Amino acid sequence: MCNKCQTKGATAGCEVKRCKKSYHYPCAVRHRAEIVEDAVKGKYVSALISVLSWLELLAAGAAAWRLFAANRRWFRAVRERVFKRCSSSCSHSTTRSTMSKKLLVDADCGLDDAQAIMLALAAPNVELLGITCVHGNTTVENVCKNILRVLQVCSKLEIPVFKGAAKPILGNSIDAGHFHGQDGLGDAPDPNAPGLDLVQKEGAVSAMIRIVNENPGEVSLVALAPLTNLALAVKMDPSLPSKLRGLYIMGGNTESRGNTTVCGEFNFTADPEAAYIVLNDYQCPTYLACWEFTCYSKLPWEFCDDWLAQDTDKARFMARVFRHRIEASQSERLQKDLAAGFVSCDSYAMAAAVDDSFITESDRYPVSVELTGTYTRGMMVMDTVGFLKKAHKACIMKKVDMEKFKQMMMAALK
Template sequence: MKKKLIIDVDTGVDDAQAIMVALAAPNVEILGITCCFGNTPLENALKNTLRVLKVCNRLDIPVYRGCSEPLLAKKRQAGDYHGKDGLGEVPDPDAPGLELVQKKKAVNAMIKTVNQNPGEVSLVATAPLTNLAVAVQLDPSFPKKLKALYIMGGNTDSRGNTTVCGEFNFVADPEAAYIVLDRYNCPTYIAPWEFSCSNSLPWSFCEQWLCQNTEKAAFMKKISSLSMKKAQSPEYQKEITEGKGFNSCDTYAMATAIEDAFITESDEVAVTVELAGTYTRGMMVVDYMELLKKKHKAILMKNVDLEKLKTLFMNSLK
C-alpha cells in the first residue's frame, strides 16, 4: 500500500525540494498540498507550489489556499534566503496561474481528506503550523484520525536561526506551534533546526545532484542558486551550519515520512513552545526532566541515514 500524505508548505526552495522528493517516491500518494504564509507571502507560496508541480508533470495534485498570517504574532518572511518570491527570484513567464488553486480552503480540505481516510494519512508540515492549529480548533478530533505528523521546526539547543533562540517556522507563529504540540497526540516526529545542521550533505554531493541532465535538475539548479550562494557564504557557514554543507531543512521531515528506518537515533520526549520570553518566544522547550507531566511525547530526530537521503535526492531530479 502506498503511503498517503498531505503536505503543508510555505513553498520556498527547501519546500520545493521536499515536494519533489515526495513526488518521485514510488511508495507515496500525495492527496493534497496545503499552503501557508511563511518563507514568502501566501500568494507566492501557492504560485511556487504550482511551478514545482508543473515541472514534475503533476498538476493533477490539488493545491489549497491556507492561512495568510499568524494567529497573533507579527508577520515574518525569509526573503533574504529564499528570494523575495520565495523561489530564488528566477520567474517563469509560463508559470501556472492561481486559477488552478482549489476553491476549498486548506483547513477544510485537510479535515475532509483525513475523515475520508481515517488512520491512513500522514501530515508533513514544513511551514509555520497555522493551518494545523486552525484545523484542530475546527475539529478537535482531527489529530487522532491522522496516522502520523512530521514537522520541520523548533530547536533543541536554544540555537536560533531567526531570533536569538528561535527557529523560523515556530517563531513565525508561536501560538500555532504551541497548539499543535499540545493537542496533536498522534505519533509526532520533529526535525529540529540543530539536527538538520548536523546532518547536512556535502557540497560535492550537491554538485552531483544538480548536474543530472534533466528538466527537473535544471529547474532545481536555477531556483536554488540564490539560497546556495547564501548558504556557502563564510558568515552563514560559521553561524548557522558549522561549515558542514548543504542543509535542505524541510526534506528531513519528508524523508522520515517516506523512508522506513530513515531515523537512526532519536529522543522521545515531551515538548512545548515558549510564548512569553523576551529572548525565547517561539523556542521549543524540551522536557527531559518530565516536569511538564505531558503524556504525549514527540520523537526528536538526532541522526539519520544520509545514504538514503542522497538516494531520495538523486531520484527526485531524474
C-alpha cells in the first residue's frame, strides 16, 4: 500500500528499518522522500530514506522543545552534578599527583634516624615505600630491630624493612655506641619490641633496585647512614641513579671538621669507598646535609623539652630512648658542637626530601671523597675551583626554614 496515494503496488521502501512506509516511485518524489538510485539495479530501488514533511518536522521540533522546557530543571541539575563530579575528580587527581612523594629510606637507625623516620611518617604528603638497613651506628641486626620499634610506635609496621650490608666495602666497621647507645636507641629496654621475623626475606640492595625500577622517576632516596647499600646497588644496576627523583644524604663535611676522625664525618668515614662511589656515580639531583650545617642549624634545648613533653606514645618513646643522647652531648668532645643546642642530623635531610621549600640557601659544587690521607680519609672534598672536571654538582645545604623544621619535628611526635 502506497503511503501517499493509498493504492496497491508500492515497491519502494524506506532505508530506515523501523520505518514501515512504502511508495510508488512518483508518489515518493511528490512526498519529498530522498531518492537513492542504484546504478546496478536501475532507477526503481528497494531503499528510500523517508523524510518528514515540513509540517511534520515543525511539529516534531515543537514537541521536542516542549519536552526540554518541561524538564529543563532536571537537565540543569544533571549537568551540574556531572560538572561537579568531573571537577572534583580532576582536582583530587591533580592534588594527589602534586603532593604525594614516594620515599625510600636507607638508615643505620640511631636516635636521629628514628627522629627522621618519624618526621616522614607524620608528613601528610609522603608515601614511605620501604626502609633498607645498613651497618653504622650499631650492628645491622640492631638497626633492623630499631626500625621495627619505630614503626611499631607509629603504627606503621606494614612498611617493609630490608636487611642490608653488615660491614663497609673495605676496612673495619666502626659504630657510634658512645653517642647513640650500644643498641643504637639509648640502650632503653623494650620488652614489647617486634621480632626480626618481620624483616623481609629480600635483601636491602635487591629491594632498593626493585623499588626504584618499579617507580621510575618518582622515588626520592634518603640516605641517613654509611652509603654501602647505595654503592652496591649502583654497581649492580648502573642505571639506578637515572631513575631516581632525587638523592638526599646526611653526611660529609664542608670545613674539614670531623666528628669521628680529625677531618671525617661519621657516615662517610664509616665507608669512604662507598661514599666515593655514590658521589661520583649518582648523577641524579643530589642534596647534602653536611655535619657543619647541622651544627649551625641546631635547635634550642628549650624546644627539645617541649618536643619531648607532648602527651603521646611517640613522645614518651622518644624521651625514653633519648636520655643517653642528652647525657652524651655533655661530654667534653661534643661540647663545642652540640652543647648549645639540639641537633637531629638526619632530620634535616629528611625534611628536605619531604618539603621542596625547606632549603632556603645552598651552594652547588662538584663533590668527592678523600680515600688515602692519613688524617683526611673519609673527608668530603668540595671543588670550588673546578679541578675535578666534574659536570655534576651537588646541592649543599646552607640555610633552611627553621620554623618549618620545628613544626615538622613537633608533628613527628604527635
